Amino acid sequence: MVASLSIPSEGNARGSIACVGLGMTLGSHLTPLARSHIEQADVVFAGVSDAVVEKWLQRMHGDVRSLQPYYGEGKPRSDTYQEWVDLMMAEVRAGKKVCGVFYGHPGVFAWSPHKVIEVARAEGYQAHMEPGISAEDCLYADLGIDPGSHGCQHFEVNQFVLCKRQVDPTAHLVLWQVAMLGIPSVSRSDAPAAYRQLLVDRLSRDYPLEHQVTIYRAATLPVERPRIRKVALRDLPTTPMTPEETVVLPPAKAVERDEDFIRQVEALDKIYKAPVPA
C-alpha cells in the first residue's frame, strides 16, 4: 500500500540541509516535495518577505526560525547573508536535518541558499536545492512573455550599472532589485531618483528614452492581483518603486539575420539533406 511507504530512520543521523522555495503566492505554488522537506526537517529557517507567509510556514513546522532579524538598516546585506549561512551550518554540524525556506525559488537571485549548500557539501554533509516558482516564472505568465521568442537577459541592477555588461536590445531585458540600486544594505524606501537616473543613462545607450518599460509585482497573497505599471524609460527615476518590484524592458530592435551562418547551414544541408537517389 502506497501510504505505508517509508524509509527506516538511521540511528546517529548526520546533519543535512535542503533549501526549498515556497513559490510566490501563499497556498498556490508550494510543491508537495518542498512541503515534505519542511515537514520532515528538525529545524526550519525562514527567509520570506511577508509576515503572513511566515505565519503560514509556522503551521507546517513547530520550530520555524525567522532570518529577518539579521537584517539591519545600514548593515551590509552581504554580512546578513553570511550570518544566515553560519546559522544554518551550525545546526547541520550539530547533526540536525535542516530546511532553509525562501520565497520564490531558493536559487534565483539568492546568495545564501547556494552558499550553504556549497559549504555543507565541502564538509561532507548531504545538501540539496529544491526549485520553487520564482518571480521570473510569474512574470512570464502575467506579462505574456516567452523568453524563447526573442531571448531574455536577466541582471541584478547594481551589477548592471556598476559593471560593463553587454545588452542585447533585440531580447527582453529583466532588471532585478531596481529599487535597491546603490543600497548595499536594506531599506524600506527606494533609492533616491538620482541613482535610478544613472540606470536610465546606462539604458539610454541601447534604448530610446520613450521606450515603454514595465514595473511588475507578482501577487504574494492569493487575494491580490499582479501589479503591472508601464512607464516611459525617461520617467523611471521619478516613479516610486518598492523593493519587491522587477523591471522589464521589451525588445527595442528587430533581430537581424546572420547571412554568413545561414550560408554555412545551407552548405551543410546540401551534404546532409541531399535527396536520396531513387
Place this chain on the structure above:
Amino acid sequence: MADTIELLEAIGRDASLRHATADALAAVLERAKASHALTAAAATGDSAHLKKEFDYRLDHVTQSSQTFPIML
C-alpha cells in the same frame, strides 16, 4: 471567527476562488465568517488590510547580494 491562514491557503489552492472577482470572493468570505481584515483585503485586493490583523511587520524583501562583494 474563521482562521485567516487556513482561509488564505484554501483560496490559494482553489482555481475558482483564486480567480473570483473581488466582490464574489468578499461575499464568500463573509459567509465563511472570515475576519473583517481578510474580507476587506479580498474586497479591495489590498493586502495591507490583512497585515494589520497580524503583528504588523513590514518585512524586508530578501535581496541578493552578489554585486557588492564583487565591487568592494
